[in-house]
Every structure is written in C-alpha cells, then in structure tokens.
Amino acid sequence: MLELNLVNLFYNRIHALKDVSLTVGEGELVALIGANGAGKSSTLRAISGMHPIKSGAITFEGQNLSQVPGHLIIDLGIAHCPEGRQVFGRLSVKENLELGAFRRRDKAALKQDEEWVYTLFPLLADRNAQAAGTLSGGEQQMLAIARALMSRPRLLLFDEPSLGLAPLIVEQIFKVIKEIKDQGRTVLLVEQNAYQALHISDRAYVLETGMVKLSGTPQELLANEEVKRAYLGG
Template sequence: MLQLNNVETFYGGIQALKGIDVSVNKGEIVTLIGSNGAGKSTTLKSISGLAKVKTGSIVYNGTDISNKPAHETTLLGIAHVPEGRRIFPRLSVKENLLMGAFSVKNKKVIEKRMEKVFHYFPKLKDRLEQKGGTMSGGEQQMLAIGRALMMKPDLLMLDEPSMGLAPIIVEQIFEIIKELNEEGITILLVEQNAYQALQVAHRGYVIQTGEIKLQGNGYDLITNEEVREAYLA
C-alpha cells in the first residue's frame, strides 16, 4: 500500500531523514519506534505532505505522492493524527468532527460516519457542544482520532497517541487501534511507548538519527536485546 524509497527530508540545512526505506502492506499495523528527534514524526509529515521530501519517493497505492499537498493526500485516503492532537480548541466537538469530513457533501453519510466514531468513543456523543480545548488530554486524543475517522481513511497515521495520557486511557486507545485494524484500516503508528506499540504491531522499524537501524515483526523486536536495552528497559 505504501512504500518509502530512499527518502531524504530536510528542515532548512538540517537533514532529518537520511535515505529511509519503509513499507506498509494493506491491513497491517506498522510501528516506528525511536528516541525523541530520531525522525519518526518527520516520516509521517513527509508522507502526508507537511514536510518536503528532497530526494527519494513515496508511493501510495501505485501513485507517487512525494510532496503532494496535505489536502490532496487526505483525499486519497490518508488520515494523519499529529503529535499533540492539534484539535481546534475553540470549536465544539461536533464542529471538530465535521472538519474531518470537509470533502463530504452528503449529510446522511456524515451522520453515519459520526455514529461510527461514537461507537469507538461514546464520550464524544455526550460532549458534542463542548469546546474541544476544555476537554481532558484523553478526550482530546479521542477527538483527534475521531476527526481522522470522519475521513473514512484507508491508511491511518497516528503520531504519539499515548503521549501524556493516564495508563487506563492508553489501554483504551490501543484496544481501539486493534479494533480499527481488524475492521480493515491499515495503520502506521509512531509511539514513544515502544512496548505497547510492538505488542499490537505486525511489523516495526527502529529509527535513529534519521536512519532505519532495525526492522522485523513485533515479537522479534520486543525480544531483540538491542531494542530491549534502548527502548524497553
């Protein structure tokens, strides 16, 4: 479904990605793990069009999407939930969700998708008129994922969904990630909590200073001594 070939991305004169190769097959959960500043978020931004690729290619369902604008990658079926949630704090929960369906004109389709979001996140149904910025961190994360689901994505990219959340909320989020995948959504997951990520992932990549250092299935990486010492200790 998705193939990154020798991708290099820069922020000004600083090289963030140094020729990475990453693949995601349809129906998989693939995770990127690594320390802060390793290039995980930049990888997602490069895919969604928020960071400019200097060399290499990003191919999605056979189409080269390298440096395609973010609103166009969204229309292709790629939803990006960024680090820090990035909801619209002054808009209500309902308005935030409607922003996720910005390209949909059919009201019945929008209502159906919203009910699907409420299936995963019942709390949001009770908070429809509440301003997003007044919600707890966990609720905002649910809203950010719900907004992405309103796009009905084929590929859902999640950047640090557990950051700053209580352990019980983290468990809920990861259960929903598994459920979404079982229902057919392919997921590319960036996660600081390497153990949680590798437990749900089919495959994973370890990224260090903009380079892929290791890759393998979730179990192999969890049991890898180098990974355990660096990320699971």
C-alpha cells in the same frame, strides 16, 4: 499500499531523514519506534505532505505523493492524526468532527461515520456540544482520532497517540487503534511507548538519527537485546 524508497528530508541544514525505506501493506498495522529526534514524526509529515522531501520517493497505491499537494493527499485516503492532538479548541466536539470530513459530500454516510466514532468513544457523544478546548488531554486525543476517522481514510497515520496520557487512557487508546485495524483499515503508528506499540503491531521499524536501524516482527524486536536495552527498559 505505502512505500518509502530512500527518502531524504531536511529542516534547513538538519538532515532529518536519511535514505529511509519502508513499506506498509494493506490491512497492516506497522509501528515506528525510536527515541526523540529519531525521525518518526518527520516520516509521517513527509507522507502526508506537511513537509517536502529532498529526494527519494513516497508512493501510495502506486501514486507518487511528492507530486500531490499536501491538502489533496487526504482525498487519496490518508489521514494524519498529529502529535499533540491539535484540536480546534473554540469549536465544539461535533464541529471538530465535521472539519475532519470537510472534503466529503456523502451526507448519509457521514452520519453513519459520526455514529460509529461515537460508539468507539461514547464520551464524545455525551459532550458533542462542548468546546474541545475544555476537554481533558485524553478526551482531546479521542477527539483527534475520531476527527481523523471522519475523512473515511484507508491509511491512518498516528503520531504519538499516548503522549502525556494516564495509563488507563493509554490502554483505551491502544484498544481503539487495534479495533480500527481489525476493521480493515491500514495503520502506521509512531509511538514512544515501544512495548505497547509492538504488542498491537504486525511489523515494526526502529528509527535512529533519521535512519532505519532495525525492522522485523514484534516477536523478533521484543527478543532483540539492543531493542530491549534502548526502548523496553531492559
């Protein structure tokens, strides 16, 4: 479904991605793990058109994304759930969800999807009229995921969904991401919590200083001594 081939990305003179190549098959949950500054978030920004690449190619279902304006990439079926949640604080929960679906015109299906995300996160249904900025960090993360789902994407990009959250909320967030995958959506997950990410993924890549250092199944990476030392506390 998604392929990155020798992608290079710069922030001015900073070479953030260096010949990054990876694939995500339809229906897979693929994790990107690595330290801060490894290029994980930059990879997602390159895919969703938030930052142009210098060279290489990114293709989604055979279409070259570098030729698609960033604001139209969502129409292809890609949704980006950003780091830091970035909800619209002055707008209500319901209004945030509506903005997630701003390109859609299928009102009946929109209503179904709204009801579905409320089953994933019942707390949001109870607070649908509440200003998003007054929600807790965990609740805002739930809203950010629900808002991304409202575009009815086929590929979801999650950037650090567990960042700064309490352990019980982290467990709930990962359970929902796994459920989203089990319902047939494809997921590319950027996550510093390598242990949690590996336990719900089909495959994973380890990024280091903008390069793919390792890749494999969760079982292979969990057994890798280098990965255990660097990312799993052992």
